[in-house]
Amino acid sequence: MNFKTTAKERLQINRQRMPEQDPIARASNFQEVNLGFTEHLAMLEARRCLQCREARCVAGCPVTVNIPHFIKCVSEGNFAAAAESLLRDNALPAVTGRVCPQETQCEIECVRGHKGAPVAIGYLERFVADWARHSQISTAGRREPATGRKIAVVGSGPAGLTAAGELAHMGHEVTIYEALHKPGGVLVYGIPEFRLPKKIVQDEVRRLQRGGVKIECNVVIGRTYTLQELRGRFDGIFIANGAGLPVFMNVPGEHLKGVYSANEYLTRVNLMEAYEFPRADTPVLVGKRVAVVGGGNVAMDAARTAKRVGADKSVIVYRRTLQEMPARAEEVSHAGHEGIAFEFLAAPVEALGNKDRWVTGLKCQRMKLGEPDASGRRGPVPIPGSEFVIECELVIVAIGSRANPLLTSTCPDLKLDKRGNIVVDANGMTSLPGVFAGGDIVRGAATVILAMGDGKRAARAIDVYLKQG
């Protein structure tokens, strides 16, 4: 292949499509929807990159991956070099290549997007990460000499794993405490197999363990050990325990049988493998008609999961319209192909039940869009007298989650904001010296990549803090 492609030639290549599992087949299985680029597709797509001198895509990336460089390596067929470059910047590329909202981060900045489609940076990242996994290329660079300093990381989700990896690389002795029985946090209990295979998370966790990170599961900080005890035993602490507290709708009927929080529904299916029931012991209710409330990625995950475990009709109920939906564009489009229905401009006012207190429907009110609010999003305004009922056997509430108070409530010295999130300074340090925090416990419910960015920043700040101390 001729590597010296001219800009004109590059511009003539159209964005390559991601090979996908057939929508009808995949709507009833849990295998991954996206199948990944072949080497040929990846090189073709990589050649679309114009190698901008001032690469705006990099500025759009929360962990500042050197995007043009790794893409250049791909276009030259030098996948090992691409992998080395990517892994240096991003601890979990196989994860972010699958779950990042590229269309609002790197790809929105791509100049090719001004006239046509942006370079498929996410697909290329995933390609390189998978190539590295299969080729057993695991460590980016050599580990620094041991410093003898001990660091505790609370939570093994994206922020915790990233921070742990970076800190171990710097030569510190890192122990991760995970409350559940399996490491990975939201990557294993929240994001479904068809979007992020658990094997990938497992591989990433093993890679960290090989790099010297210790992981102790079933340890609930705030219960098994207090934060104060950890402070006595470690030189530095990074809290990344997530936003694990479900928000309910606060409408009548919410306690009916058949009303789930998305957290519970997805945890049962993903972490506890309830889709295998009765081969796995944990059950999950199966509805022929399922209503999922919310418009984020979690709502898409729940609706698509419901379809896979046996729903004939799975409908997303969202109070704004398609334009305002916070979910990744690809998830919305995949959901649509799989036959998920959308009920826009509708807000639940009551869950209806039968005499045995099983849910039978969701009473909603029609909304219209009002004036844009402070964030620029148009707010929903109820239309009086517009109530209607969506008949269903299952309601899944996916309207967000808040900071879980289990840890913070047992440590009154830790400064919190009014929503219960931990307050940190520009370096990610909390009000307690040597205790850092990041991810959803600081931000409220956000994304995997922002949590990873926090983990990366905090690791550097912890390293600096320890060197000063």
Add this chain to the structure above:
Amino acid sequence: MPSSQPKVLRWLLARGAALQFMHTVLSKRKLSPNVTRLDVLAERIAAIRLPGQFVIVRRGDGAERIPLTIADSDEKAGSITLVIQAVGKSTRELVALDPGEVIQDISGPLGKPTELAEAGHALCIGGGVGTAVVHPIAQGLFRRGVRVTSVIGGRSKEWVIFEEELRRLGEVVVCTDDGSYGRKGFVTDAAKDLFAAGGVNVVYAIGPVPMMRAVAGLTRPLGIHTIVSLNPVMVDGTGMCGGCRVSIGGETKFACVDGPEFDGHKVDFDLLWDRLGTYRKHEEHSLTRHEEACRIGLQKPEGY
């Protein structure tokens, strides 16, 4: 430590390290026709658990996460006591474990500790397996110097558990439905007499939902503070899923982090009872399948 302790376990114990995460069953005893006591290694939890707290137990891959109250602990041996009513597949498989075998995951201690009375006379009422749950509370009260009277009950003599342990802490009134042991009747009947005698300052009632509801109904008009322990369906035990939501005085609470103990006069028992039935069909299906597997020898039955 019990003498049933097998060789392999002694070898493991001699090795010392990493035992905190090796939850070996040290001993096992059948307390009633369907209630079994397991003493299990869990050093950290044994050292810090307080009355009213529970653990989440997952036997192994593919198994459910089951919340179980810590009935007792032995800090020296590093063990906790779990009292398990074998009603479904998961609990039957747990009680089928023999000494030396391992429970893969135990997390805890979870939940808020019991709000223990400072002084006075406490009535501890235990129904069925709830008697094991009331035991650590009675223990905590006793250690504070609170006078403890326990009222415990079962269908018949063989269903009464933890009598001996509770006798060490104070007076015990045993009730059986058929009168085969102690006084004939329900625990509520005996409690009624004790209330009539006067002097009871606080009540801890733990057992089946109808029993706790009945006790709360008795004490409400008398204005006696009554604490109950709720056992809703739970998954993670850290407040993450909301499956264990209960209604307390009209407010939604999560039993795993806000409880499991609540003011019995404020609990919506109807809601609790109803939500406990969410997976009844699944449980029956799972159990039938399990029994079939035991019958044809694919699965180890409960061995005693």
